[in-house]
Amino acid sequence: MTAVTLILNGTPVTADIEPRTHLGDFVREDMLLTATHLGCEHGVCGACTVLIDGAPARSCIAYPVALDGCQVTTLEGLADDPVMAQLRDAFSEHHALQCGYCTPGMLIMARDIVLRLPGASEETIRDQLAGNLCRCTGYMGIVKAIETVAASRLGLAPVVTRGLRGPDRPVDPFLKSTGQLAAPTPTAEPASPVAATVALEPLVNPVELSQSFTVPAEPDVVFALFQDPARVIACLPGARLSEPSEGKTLKAELAIKLGPISATFAGKGTLSSDPVTRSGVIDGRGEDSRSATRVRARLSYTVASDAPGTTRVTANVAYVLQGPLAQISRGSIARDLANRMTESFAKNLAASLTSGNAQPDATQAPLDAGGMVLTLIKSWIARLFGRSSG
Amino acid sequence: MTVHSPLPSKGIGASVRRKEDDRLTRGRGRFVGDMKFPGQLEAAFVRSTVAHGLIRAIHIPASIKAQAFTHADMVGVKDILARTGLPGFRVSEQPSLATGKVRFVGEPIVMVLAASRAEAEDLAESISVDYEELPANVDMLDAVKPGATLVHDHWSANVFLESYFEHGFDADGLARLDAAPIKVTREIRTSRQCMSPLEGKGCIAQFDRHTEQLTLWTSTQMPHIVRTGLSDVLGIDHRKIRVVAPDVGGGFGWKGLLQPEEVCCAWASLKLDRPIKWLEDRREHLIAAANCREHHYQVTAYADADGHLLGLDALAHVDAGSYSVYPFSACLEGAQVVSNLPGPYNLPAYRCRAYSVCTNKPPIVPYRGVARTGVCTTMEWLMDAIAREAGIDAREVRLRNLVSAGQMPFRSITGKDFDGGDYPESLRRAAEMIGHDAIRLRQASPEPDGRKIGLGYAIYCEQGGHGTSVYSGWGIPMVPGIEQAAARLTPDGTLELRIGNQSHGQSMETTLAQIANEVLGIDPGLVNLIHGDTAMTPYSTGTWGSRSAIVAGGAVATACEKLGERIIRIGAHLLQEKPEAVRIAGGEVVCGAKSVTFREIAATWYLKPQNLPADVDPDGLELTAGYKAKADTGTFSYATHAALVAVTPDTGNVEILDYVIVEDGGTLINPAVVDGQIYGGTAQGIGTALYEEMTYDGHGTPLASTLADYLLPGANEVPHMRVAHMETPSPITRFGQKGIGEGGAIAPPAAIGNAINDALAGLGVELSVSPMSPKRIRDAVLAAERGNA
Amino acid sequence: MKAARFDYIRPASVGDAIASLGSTGAKPVSGGQSLGPMLNLRLARPSVLVDLARLSDLRAVRESDGGVHFGAAITHAEFEDAIHPDPTNGILSKVASGIAYRAVRNRGTIGGSLAHADPAADWPTVLLALGASVEIMGPRGKRTSTIDDLIRGAFETSLDADEIITSVFVPRLSSGARWAYVKSCRKVGEFAESMCAILVDPANGVSRIVIGAIERKQIIGNTREAVSDPDWAINALAAAGLGDDPATNRLHRATIARAIHDLQLEGADA
Structure with a gap:
């Protein structure tokens, strides 16, 4: 386990975390912040999107152990965010959700789109949403909702976040985990000896x-x-x-x-x-x-x-x-x-x-x-x- | 006091905002994965890596024997059986953990429990299984050949069921068909798919000592049926089982079955007296649950020189996988192929034989648009083939064959009772919306960018909410009957509704509140829908088959009407009027200028009974009422989908330039919600048409275990869709509503396939396999070029 | 699935990183956007991850007359947003904007992409065409390598286990340079099934065409030959042992043809 401090939804949180635990599991299982949903755990579906240092990122392929000192924001942390309030309203108005499972990741990505690309067109929005899958809505309401909010920001300066990197953040020198790499792997029981194959079996469809x-x-x-x-x-x-x-x-x-x-x-x-x-x-x-x-x-x-x-x-x-x-x-x-x-x-x-x-x-x-x-x-x-x- | 609200209606026909949205847009839904109990253990499953084989040994390290369970441990747990009443149906016995034999890659063999999923997976890695491999039945056409290795040893063939229908194929009929000027024969294949709701399945089982009940929280579409199934398999009384579906992240059919993993978790929670949790991850879903849509057709259509259909002769195979799932069985798909293939067309002669084939793949589960996606694809591709053969436009050939408004109500050749509508009109409108004539003109000259454009149509009808008379014939473990709803006016005058159906994204909390508003005038915001909990709701077969708006909607309306009668009696008394003199409006009981609110009425009943009339009905402000359809043959919504595509022959890339849907869903309860169902279904159909496919190697190993292999359409792949409505009320439902939940997913492969073939017709290309991937298109173009050379 | 256990080290310097990579099973990670999925699927099972993402040396950007040295940990999003000097008149930004999705671009890095050497990824093909090179640090010190020498095959580089890419040098294009880049993907943001990058920069004597996404090392050729010989693509693919499937060839040919077409639209005299 490794002691890690994150600024989670604005509050510093220190926890002992296994290096292998991904950020999505950490916020859900340890912090009980369940707005972040897991849809694939291999970085494709986008349901687990959160903000890391302000920029959208996949929480299923980010590891808290590598995020010491970073700011992590989940949908819960944006409850009072005015842009998110506008998006929530637009999502409901345009029927942009059905089962609601993709919605938190979708909203976090939508917020980044409207901030970064005020006045974005339908085509641009569809392109920017490529990494967030929805299986219910056919995207019609989602695209429309984002378009509406993006249009309301036309003329405003773009707000672009990419996440802070490297030197602009204090680095804990040579942070080393105390992970239990050597956790005992149960040893298999001795398998019964198998007689050496004599006749060669045919290989099927080799x-x-x-x-x-x-x-x-x-x-x-x-x-x-x-x-x-x-x-x-x-x-x-x-x-x-x-x-x-x-x-x-x-x-x-x-x-x-x-x-x-x-x-x-x-x-x-x-x-x-x-x-x-x-x-x-x-x-x-x-x-x-x-x-x-x-x-x-x-x-x-x-x-x-x-x-x-x-x-x-x-x-x-x-x-x-x-x-x-x-x-x-x-x-x-x-x-x-x-x-x-x-x-x-x-x-x-x-x-x-x-x-x-x-x-x-x-x-x-x-x-x-x-x-x-x-x-x-x-x-x-x-x-x-x-x-x-x- | 004014009683007539000037506010816009919130009842039937109003696109009111969804009640579900506030919690879901704040990330405050509660899905099964969000739940956590003290002391819970998480399960990982050791799954078969071979498609067909005998289990020779399972090696479990001694140190983890207390955490790893096999079939041998589950003493007394019965196999999952889904019989049917159909003659000749072969019954499969599905053990919750494989024993003796494995029948598909991904079949669970060992359940491993640990404090976390990661640790359970660590332990699972230390377990090994020795197999003696058997030849795998990978292709259904090979599986039915003599000599194929049997998936179930005691069967005589790898066939669950052979379904057959014949009309007009006697000697005279055959002679007529033989003389038909147009005969088109095609071999058509649709690929195996994975339903892929964004939330996988999952469950937590816990034994509650207080209520002496086993509670299973599970991501299901049918909690009551899961309870009945669990009761059978575990041998425990219903009264000792409670099944709860919390928020469910999409179902599409995948959450409409009793799953072996649910049985395992329930059993383990009883055995260990600990909460047991299992969440299906995406890899498990793709490997072990690729379970639908795989059809093969060998089909001939006969027509006269003007393109009028004379007959249809089909041999169909459905790959039903290795087991018959509970409750729908392995036969639903194949049987529906036979009964639905003719679609909305006048067809004088029809013959179809369909085999539900047993293979070494995951069991088939009815996916949105059950069977109809395959039959619509086949029928509509045939209609275009006839049009090309006859030299008639694709639109025209359909107009000549569609059931007309004047024929309604119409009984189809297979005995389907169409409840109304104007099918040709939906086609005419769709053609107009997409600009049929302009497109034909445009096609006369080459596109500046070298692409080929094509226009394709597809028409289907969607039977929804069909009931006892339809399902009893199949004799599956679950026959839907009378649907019930409970309604309770609470002491503060708000309304609780309880239904046995289950909403997993379909907006039922909103639409059923709108129905309550329609009947009682109560604001939808004051209505709470309780669903998905067997302890709190009337029995129901659940949410499937485009039925909830019809049956749950009907039951809620009935319950509200009956509750309204009781409210009126008390209200009239409080207004010192006769019941006949008062009425309900806007959540109040009104008589002329006088009114009394539901709140005052409820408070009187519950808290100030001294103010009630002496002869008050003691049944109070809570009741359960039932809904029985005027006819239970189902509603028939229908639609025309029209697609305009551009195909790049060199790359095989397809762009959908325009997509139009003209739908008749009867009376629309909430038009925005209906549109959402159509858009969402169509997006899934686009996946079927162009992207989604589970491929297998020659050993039955699935070759797509991530979403980078199994492509789900994203916002770029789904076009801006245009929807128009015709609203022919159904004569057999409470408000004229029809089931529309599945339709969107039925037509896209047919329409898009026709559009692609229209685009490439000049090159001599006609594809007949879905999905029409770029590779398949390039292959077809190359083959045509070789043929022309 | 959840990742198997691994240990984690965040070194304070490049030197420390190299030292840490000397241990058995150690694996460097930068943005982790390719490694993360493989960890979760238990396909990658490093004993220890050595995190390079925050090393200041890998975050530096240095401009010189001949071009720009980009730290290896510069993210795709930084290129997309063009916040650093660009020696290519916008090519880098345009290419970066087409890599996967924004949420991935915010974390994925140029150096990680090159070290991963996925033949279907954008940077290897594009940087080959641009004639870029990398600076590599290892226990024996610093060395420089062309991208051509770095990439040996699909997912295979000349990097030793304890070597890391510290920076990528992109040479400055002349004002007369012409560029085309085409890739074919089944879905936006998904892997490419074919790709072709062309750079023609007569002032610098460059006329380069690169075919990527061929599941082996990219093919590098001369644009003039590719334009003048209609069979060039087929011959090049066949020479690389990739001539088997006509439908796949057809896609590569179409992609190359479109890239050449786009280049000619740009007005280049190939």
Whole structure:
């Protein structure tokens, strides 16, 4: 918990707050100021809009711990504000609300619009309201109400607030929280051991891609490398064996990273191969326990001689991802990034072969945005966060 | 003393300001999330991450066993069942926490309780579930194929119900249709949607030792039905359950069911003797409650060379999801597809088979405009296809086929009793308002900006407030009957009204006060509406089906009339006149120049009984009265929507340039409120037409878990709408009012789709899937270009 | 959903910030408008957030002959309202006004946007076209990087975990510079599905076209080639491995064509 002081609706409030508690929860749960409503908690719907240092902001993605010394104003704090009184009246007059759930956020945004843009047109108002969703009114009454109040301010000087930033506010030097980061996470009960998969289950509706590349080594050498789980895994960015492998099964972890998101898929796999055709399959499944996202993946390879001293490797990758990290929209980015993953694998494979027995840097950081799983997450992030930044 | 108020009317027909607004504009509403009880625990649910699978093991760390509950813990709690009386209906048993099998991504498996939601989510992360996955039924057309894995193992097919209607398809009829000069066959699809009220669902359950009642505060449209459902599932008498709906932040149908999470919270509050709170967050809503509008039609319309409809032959599939929800069941949507597809048209021959398909998706719940959005889209897209085929304007082909004013009252081919109105006139007016002829002229030359403009119409009728005779045929757990209201004059002469319906944004506190004003002359400001509390209100099936203004309005009027008779008796006595000689006006009892206020009358009854007549009726100034419609087949409001759009073929972007609605909602109680319902419904329909879609991958994993993926229309996406009213009073309701709550959401995909297809007709493009996203439009334009090449 | 637990540090100086970022799982945050949703959805799980928003060094604006250095914590709203010197004759203000919503613009920062490197965000594409650069501080001191070198791919930058962008330098445009910027979004304020920025500034020898919102690193090309070769866009997308979906290509082409059209309306001799 961290001691934080806010000027909340004009009154200094000091409270012990967990860093993760967002401002919307803080004002509602701790301060019992329930005008601020939560509609999505991911910064899209606008129901939770409050004023931070006078400027509209999403309270669901602001954290009190970062607002020490700031002024926070909720709708309750604007009860006596003359512009808000005018807006309340106009909202009622023009039937700008039905269920009233979006209304507090809508009113706070409306106040900023009429102050900042006196005389704003219908078109401007609709544009400025883009970040506040209403599901009941079809916006007709809301736009009209704001238009009326904005019109009444025509000729008045615009009042523009952006929120105070940085040096114009006293800074508590090196404020550090005493958060309980180390709160014990309950440990899972030991799961019963599961017999290693023998027959390969078919993957249903997998994402599939294939790549072919050459490496500077003889086919037998390359094929031998594929029989060594430690070396294969070492070529995969972000992957490591979690325990030594006897050669037929393996336990491994694959860490992936995408901007601020990271996940670690822990799992097991089986290796099978046919020396005659110099082909094989590495089949694995894993789970990121924190997000309960599961992946099943299969690498099928064949190695064949190419130019003298080189080998052509054909790799087919198929995978299925399920769970929260998969509950996302997908984009064209998948193939591009999965190919990058394979490219990286090929490069490391070549390095492993050319440097004799030396393995690629086994402690290498996960390829940023390079994992196959990421290819799926990424377009979702693009959708979710493409609107905003910083 | 003058008794006739010079003030404008506050009764029927007046756009009085809403009584709800003061508290809501001050942020002083009380939604379920605003409530907090000492000692409360908050729930988070571990939900299935697979669409279809056997639960092999649930791993709960020993340290949190006291806070985590599975189906095995809920001993004695029954499955949720929503049977119907329809022959062949297959019954699903829905456990409140999944057991044995999971049937959709998002199905709750473990309930975890902690002091805060954040902590409950921390604990939920430490629980893992082992599944043996089964093939998921993702597409309803695949789910009905032989060999599909069964969602419910003991069924013989993934079908809740097959509905069928046939008229005029005997051998002679078939021969006639076969010879029809115009036959248009289309495959039409509407996508799965998520109702997305801005407030998610939520509830708090607490056992009150004093009243020995389990109280469930819940964000619902139907508190009495939730109580009945809870009583069944928990095996507890009704008298020991109280359900209260506080302020509700929009419903649209999503809050019209008994939810497994409600059952879990109620059970846990009894088990632990602690208040248990659960608030559905947006992610849960999008994943576990994407639950409506997914239809598929294979349909052929037959017409003569002049565009007169000769017949309609349809095969429809409705994706009803994994379970039959209580109380509406999984069949309402499919059955209504069959009965409503013909719309407001004269149709000599009609055949339709509809399958309510069981899939591995969230259960379907009736969303605003139940089934009619899909059937209106299908019928109206067909009408435009006929118009193009016949070379007749889209307006004209409709005028030739619409039921006319002279045919009223009209019984449709499926037996719907239209209660009046002039459907062609609404089309003519809409065409005039949007400037039909000028648009046709404008379309003759290219737009300077290279865009294509198009005009589209859609007409629908909306059956509202239908009652016993309609619903008893379906035999669902809830058949609406006689609606009641209680009225009480308080000692200070103000009025309390109690209704079993529930207002969740529809302004009922205002409109019912206007009805009281109409009957008793009392100022709406002196009327208090108590609703949403089973302990305080008469039983009701709740708010759904565009019924509240009709049935609650009717009941309030009846209660006020009967209360007025009692007020008159006492008032007459105080005025020393005969009851026949006095009347009620402006909240007073009046006789000539003499008057006595309600306040004086009430004070006499309650506090100065010595001044009452000796033979006073002892029943007093409080009563419950009922409303029974003259006919319970429902009112038929209707409207024409006309849309003018501009489409950019290269980007697929659509701009709505103009949008006109001509609506006949009968007598308007509060025109501003009616307009608000129309605007709001239309905005949702625009979402259906252009933006909203829950997509799934091949495993049944939903691919939109945030509002950045699932796009709700904002102020820029909803145009300035123009509404005009025709007011044909319904002959079957108390004031001639009709149900209008859903209509706005019915027509937009039909009208906008027709406008887009009109715009792109020159390119040889005709889309038949909603939403008509930019990507779908670009795909269609590309396909047409390839076809033309 | 509620965020998983994290710790929070507000450093008093850039040096302290860099030191704090050395710990495992530390993550810098400025406006937090992209990070906040990911925290709440438990997708981002930093051990500690290091708050840069109030560092005075990141709030400074310094004008020089060649352009303007904007502190990395300058918000989109500040650009929108044009309260700082602008070397681009209003381009920055116009672009900023189209980022998300005002409530987001009040808190989101230019430096945070660049560090996030979302290919569909406005600043990366626009600043690439403007030829901007960033100043970066890390444990090994200060370095300067072009935006082109900073952005490696979608959500991927050359920043080390303990490096922060301290300022963004935007070069001054000549009076003859011409500009076009077009983006296509399904909803106002939502992410772009395609975007194109063009800067033609003959006096400075610049003729640059940038295609963004392609779910990988932006494509940078020469405007003259783009204008003279009708297949330029398709070839550029194909070269970037993005030629698969004709409907998506069509959108990118339309956006690029409109940007070129707008540029020509401006009277530029591309």
